[in-house]
Amino acid sequence: MTSKKALDLGSLTVIGWHECISLPELGLKDFAVKVDTGAKTTALHADDIETFMRDGKKWVRFRSPDIPGLPQRTCEFPVFTKRDITNTSGTPESRIVIRTPMILAGRRWKIDISLTDRGTMRFPLILGRRALRRHKIVVHPGKSYLVSTKPNFGGPRP
Template identity: 50%
Template sequence: MLIVGWQERVDLPLLGLSNLKAKIDTGARTSALHATDIATFDRDGLPWVRFHTRFDDDAHDTDVECPVHDRRDVKNTSGIPETRIIIQTKFRIATRLWKIDLSLTERTEMKFRMIVGRTALRGHSILVNPGKRNLTTMPPAKRRKH
């Protein structure tokens, strides 16, 4: 059993994104990734999506392209359903790596640019301690140099 806090650092290696501050949110079914300038296009007859994402206010946007996995109605933070593009990618927390579905949505005004929902955690022997954070890694500012 891996015990994680309500906030952890995670990686999305297939998207080239690492050390992302994410909220582990068991109240959310679907995981969400901050995305702007979302545009779909065809590549070799298959639907793909291109978007920008940013995780630190002083960082530059990262451009990402990947196949579209699905489109689903997902309730936003206000409880209003909206149709979102869903991508599938690899997700790493601590030393564990598995595939998850991520909905793409604008989260600029949100404190966390990524939400890890309960569907992503189900079946992976994860226990969330809501009173702790960063149990799997220390945030960058607190990491010690050896």
């Protein structure tokens, strides 16, 4: 006989497959993202990615995504790690990963974000399952913007 662990659904936060998040250390507030539990790692569109040394440690400099209503800026972060990640075409690529706070559903925690060229994608950020695990979040695949407000400017639409 198999034992199944019962879930207390009352303690879970249900989010849609499109939501708005904030990345305060990148200056990105309330922008639309695609939530994808099929993706392990969160990926952010970044331009002009370059690494450099600061105080004996590896850092990365990049330009934040161009999101309607938000200023594009140059960001500098310590490199958290480098990972081989399979892109949307199924091709493995080595990516720089940063660790920074995210705000979702009024809650704040740190997530790992890989930097890559998502310029042809509809959303500048894909929120992967590693960012959601251990935070009592489930994704409703048929709903959008359950814990945030749908953008009303010319940004990505579901």
